[in-house]
Amino acid sequence: MQNPATKQLEPVFDYISRHENRFLERLKTYLSMPSISAYGEGIAETAAYLADWLRELGMEAGLRETSGWPVVIGRRMDAPGKPTVLLYGHYDVQPPDPLEAWISPPFSPTVRNGRLYARGAGDNKGQHAAQLFALESLLAVHGRLPINVIFLLEGEEEVGSPNMPEVVDRYRRELDADLVIISDGPVDISGQSQLQFGVRGLITIELRARGANQDLHSGNWGGVVPNPIWTLVHLLSSMKNKEGEITIDGFYDDVEQPTDLEREALTALPIDIDQVMRKLELAELDAPGGRPFFDRLAFWPTFTINGIQGGYNGPGSKTVLPHEAVVKCDMRLVHNQSGADIFSKVEAHVRKHAPDVECIWLGGMDPSKTPLDSPFTAPIFRAITLAQGAEPQMVPAMGGSLPNYLFTKTLGLPTFVVPYANADEDNHAPNENIEVARIFMGIRTGASMLVHLAEMESVP
Ligand SMILES: [Zn+2]
Secondary structure (H helix, E strand, O other): OOOHHHHHHHHHHHHHHHHHHHHHHHHHHHHHHEEEEOOOEEEHHHHHHHHHHHHHHOOOEEEEOOOOOOOOEEEEEEOOOOOEEEEEEOOOEEOOHHHHOOOOOOOOOOOOOOOOEOOOOOOHHHHHHHHHHHHHHHHHHHOOOOEEEEEEEOOOOOHOOOOOOHHHOOOOOOOOOEEEEOOOOOOOOOOOOOOOOEEOOEEEEEEEEEEOOOOEEEEOOOOOOOOOOHHHHHHOOOOOOOOOOOOOOOOOOOOOOOOOHHHHHHHHHOOHHHHHHHHHHHOOOOOOOOOOOHHHHHHOOOOEEEEEOOOOOOOOOOEEOOOOOEEEEEEEEEOOOHHHHHHHHHHHHHHHHOOOOOOEEEEEOOOEOOOOOOHHHHHHHHHHHOOOHHOOEEEEEEEOOOOOOOHHHHHOOEEEOOEOOOOOOOOOOOOOOHHHHHHHHHHHHHHHHHHHHOOOOOOO
């Protein structure tokens, strides 16, 4: 016997397959509009186009001002007593340079070998367009949406979402939902779908040491004038030891170990470490050894030196005693650390060990995590499995960083990432693409998630 969700979805899936060509053409139109947040090209037109699109779907929709580019918000409340989902995406894209590396121009969407090529195809227009087509399909077949839907489409994700804290605060009332679903990023490299529950946080820091007021001759002044590169080397080595432990006071205080469920999910994730090491020509993984691969990415913070500058690094030699040295670092943070707290611990460490070194905050975002046993997990899991014919991997946290803490921490909402794009989508690079079949799979998945969420007995 068919369950009610399957019964509701069958005609919707049928509608989706009958309209594939039209969906593809509409997406091409959308992708042909540049919307480059880095310098504002096409932002206003694209935002207005999206607001119209949301209104076509019967949503109350419009542009909302921010201190930067506008966000587009749309709401459709068809189902009192049912959950309200906030679907977040971003309509801005990365600059397309270098143009000569594109086989077809970045804003002339072209299908080749089963893939749609255009800037934004995967990141993120193709993915949130799939959600919009899912709404269209549900409305065409059933006349109403099974749950309440809020769309939030940002125009500054590709420049680091500088105004999203303001957006969630200023428009909090309009964004009042029960959960957030984000379709962005790629699926696993094997092609298997993923359901992601968290991301690491990130802070970026610059440490700046000064010696004399000018570069000097290392013979005439060496041994007399202190060397700022050595100052940084000593400072850095006081911050992390050879065993791989970060030795800043209190750094690990808020780090939480995985729950049993998370442990189980991490263990189930496929990885061939030998193959990774061969591919990267590595003799060993970073210290400390012995940690499982995905634990390293999901449950341990890092301290990465991104680069050191100072003195002379050109061809041959130059016996210079440099007057200044700069190191840029980032730290990936895990649940329950906070960027502000960790930065203050770094500052305290620098004050103690090298008080003359300047410690500069460059930016950051907090980590985010939704528990695997959230009541929304099961319906979303079933929805993906039904729409795609295979179970998704459960990923407790990704190694990278997204501003999802705004949803989980600021708005207090469980947040799920369900990517639709292929692993080789080449976003941020020339020849960005999405497999055409993944667009349609995304539409089916979007519809399936709404129908399965509607089946929940009560809204948690
Ligand atoms: Zn991107």
